[in-house]
Amino acid sequence: MTLSWTLLTPQQQQALSALRAGRSGVDNELVEQLRNLGLAEIGRSGVSVSLLGETILPATVH
Secondary structure, eight states, rough: OOOGGSOOOOHHHHHHHHTTTTOOOOOOOHHHHHHHTTTTEEEETTTEOHHHHHHHHOOTTO
């Protein structure tokens, strides 16, 4: 399966957008879902959008 923005649930889209914007407080379950899809990662500074996650964000979110 190829991941695309339209295959994510609205909640996953909002969570990924929030992570991209640097907002904290994203639901842990959604973070785990995004991590399992390879769209988010945990680093030293917390949760962030992965390289794969960056590629599926639509241009209007950037």
